[in-house]
Amino acid sequence: MPAFLHKRESFFLLVALALGAVAGAVLYLSRPTTLRVAVGPRDRVETHLIQAYADALARAREDIRLEVVPYDDVRDSAAALQSGRADLAVVRPDVRLPENGLTLAVLHDEALVVAAPPDSGIQSFPDLAGKRLGLVAHHGADQPLVASLLAYYALTPAPAGAAPAPADPGGTLPAAAGSVALVPLRASEMAAALAENRIDAAAVIAAPSAKSTARVVQAVEAASPGHGATIVAIPDGEAIVQRLPELQAVTIAAGTFGGRPKRPDDEVKTVGASYRLMARASLSRDTAASVTQHLFELRSRLAAMVPTANLMKAPDFDSAAEATSARLPIHPGAVDYYEREQQTFLQRYEDWVYLVAFFGGGLGSAVAWLGQRLAREQRARIDAVLDRLLAILIEARATQEPAALDALAVEIDGLVVDVVRHAREHSTDIRTMSALILAVDAARAAVADCRREGTPRERAGRVLSLHPASGA
Numbered sequence: 001m002p003a004f005l006h007k008r009e010s011f012f013l014l015v016a017l018a019l020g021a022v023a024g025a026v027l028y029l030s031r032p033t034t035l036r037v038a039v040g041p042r043d044r045v046e047t048h049l050i051q052a053y054a055d056a057l058a059r060a061r062e063d064i065r066l067e068v069v070p071y072d073d074v075r076d077s078a079a080a081l082q083s084g085r086a087d088l089a090v091v092r093p094d095v096r097l098p099e100n101g102l103t104l105a106v107l108h109d110e111a112l113v114v115a116a117p118p119d120s121g122i123q124s125f126p127d128l129a130g131k132r133l134g135l136v137a138h139h140g141a142d143q144p145l146v147a148s149l150l151a152y153y154a155l156t157p158a159p160a161g162a163a164p165a166p167a168d169p170g171g172t173l174p175a176a177a178g179s180v181a182l183v184p185l186r187a188s189e190m191a192a193a194l195a196e197n198r199i200d201a202a203a204v205i206a207a208p209s210a211k212s213t214a215r216v217v218q219a220v221e222a223a224s225p226g227h228g229a230t231i232v233a234i235p236d237g238e239a240i241v242q243r244l245p246e247l248q249a250v251t252i253a254a255g256t257f258g259g260r261p262k263r264p265d266d267e268v269k270t271v272g273a274s275y276r277l278m279a280r281a282s283l284s285r286d287t288a289a290s291v292t293q294h295l296f297e298l299r300s301r302l303a304a305m306v307p308t309a310n311l312m313k314a315p316d317f318d319s320a321a322e323a324t325s326a327r328l329p330i331h332p333g334a335v336d337y338y339e340r341e342q343q344t345f346l347q348r349y350e351d352w353v354y355l356v357a358f359f360g361g362g363l364g365s366a367v368a369w370l371g372q373r374l375a376r377e378q379r380a381r382i383d384a385v386l387d388r389l390l391a392i393l394i395e396a397r398a399t400q401e402p403a404a405l406d407a408l409a410v411e412i413d414g415l416v417v418d419v420v421r422h423a424r425e426h427s428t429d430i431r432t433m434s435a436l437i438l439a440v441d442a443a444r445a446a447v448a449d450c451r452r453e454g455t456p457r458e459r460a461g462r463v464l465s466l467h468p469a470s471g472a
Contacts, residue, residue, distance in 0.1 A: 288333025
């Protein structure tokens with residue numbers, strides 16, 4: 001046993017260090033997890049939503065923290081996730097889908113909303129053949145999305161004619177029979193373009209409930225003789241999604257645009273894109289579940305600052321197996337939250353709890369053994385001093401040599417010094433100290449008595465009569 005362990009202060013120091021190590025481990029394991037989230041574009045509503053989410057997590061002191069990293073485009077945020085520079089990212093799958101990205105939540109769907117005057121004869125998307133479509137593009141991928149849909153219906157996207165038609169001064173050349181002329185416009189230009197016969201229908205890619213969508217529909221109504229608008233359907237949404245899995249089938253609910261009578265009067269099928277919060281596939285299930293849970297639990301707070309939060313929803317899936325094998329796979333941690341199969345604390349850390357209990361029991365036993373060992377060593381040292389004092393008592397009564405008595409007196413002094421030092425370094429009970437004091441006093445008295453009187457034989461006889469042998 002190392003000598004320093006015999007000191008009470010050293011033992012307490014070791015216990016304090018062990019408790020400090022345990023406390024440090026608990027603090028390390030309970031500290032919040034910080035994740036980097038890539039968001040783009042910088043000025044889009046998605047950036048404001050994720051920043052509001054990060055602020056709400058910090059204020060609520062949740063176990064997750066977000067470090068928001070803005071990018072100029074949603075394509076760049078997806079690239080950051082794929083390259084490992086971010087743990088989470090806002091992704092629009094039809095722009096760029098990271099290979100290692102798994103969906104946590106759909107932040108909002110954006111639908112291709114096409115509106116046409118009622119007398120235009122345009123009822124469904126294929127009716128646009130040979131027509132001119134005014135497009136309000138909010139993102140560089142909006143026009144390619146429309147082009148992909150035109151290609152599905154064997155229509156060719158064509159740029160608007162640069163020269164005006166002879167019968168329509170200032171207008172746009174009509175498209176060929178198998179093509180659709182795409183005319184980029186701002187929402188504020190739609191009504192004038194329709195009134196001047198420069199376009200036949202108007203389109204925008206946005207959430208059906210967004211203000212930008214309502215403005216386009218209102219522009220069509222304002223330019224129509226009857227102040228009405230037909231919401232053009234894309235009836236083959238499910239089939240289109242099979243060919244273009246990065247798109248979404250979207251339903252525009254009846255009455256989305258309000259009015260009397262309601263607009264539209266029945267639900268309209270269309271397609272569109274989605275903005276998704278994705279996580280890298282290697283993110284742990286528990287962390288992914290926590291991110292998803294907090295996102296929806298804080299929805300009301302987020303909606304007060306960013307109304308788009310009301311459009312957040314879970315990805316569509318029927319079973320956990322379908323979710324993880326879907327065309328846009330869902331992170332297993334998010335599935336755990338949606339299916340209410342999140343692990344409890346004991347389930348999550350079951351192995352750690354078992355190991356701590358196992359090794360903690362062993363550590364407790366080791367500490368108890370060490371304490372008993374130290375106690376035994378202390379008692380053994382004191383017992384050795386007591387035995388020696390009793391032996392000195394007998395030796396003093398059995399000798400008359402002054403030199404021998406002087407040596408015994410010096411030894412008694414040495415034992416006293418040793419006992420005092422031991423008592424200062426270790427706790428000693430009162431009964432043991434009383435026995436030590438009696439033994440020291442008796443040994444010194446015996447040495448003093450032997451110096452004054454009596455022969456060794458007589459003194460030895462008296463001592464033996466007072467302390468008979470145990471076997472007698």
